[in-house]
């Protein structure tokens with residue numbers, strides 16, 4: 676009799692816990708399907724699923740907040756900047772340094788807007804940040820002989836994140 680009761684309580688607890696997690700967290704399969712629609716599904720899954728905040732994400736708005744990430748390109752810019760002593764290299768590395776300041780500020784403001792559910796504004800701000808990063812990349816072929824951009828991997832990641840952000844913004848019903 677006593678054992679039955681305990682079993683019953685255990686079952687009830689399990690049932691409530693699983694019902695709670697099912698109704699509150701966004702299913703992993705939704706993330707997988709979302710990422711399938713992006714340019715680099717593996718990158719998208721990696722960015723979203725390895726972020727500890729994903730466990731508490733309830734909807735696509737929460738996922739958008741998680742997708743608005745910045746990388747440490749500034750550290751990289753500082754560490755390679757000594758290698759660029761010629762006028763073109765100096766100018767280009769300075770453009771990237773300044774543009775990453777812009778991108779970081781816009782992504783931060785975008786994140787704050789996404790938290791407030793101002794998704795259209797969040798999307799717009801990340802677009803401005805992404806443009807700054809594209810300009811950094813294109814600068815290496817502008818106003819003189821082309822040089823290999825030392826920031827391509829960083830810039831590509833920002834652009835891929837922006838692609839995820841745009842897709843999420845559209846899925847949230849905002850026309851862009």
Ligand SMILES: *[C@@H]1O[C@H](CO)[C@@H](O)[C@H](O)[C@H]1NC(C)=O
Pocket residue numbers: 718721722746747828829832
């Ligand atoms: C770009 O993103 C990938 C996947 O998350 C990561 O492994 C890599 O370190 C990132 N590269 C840079 C330079 O941030």
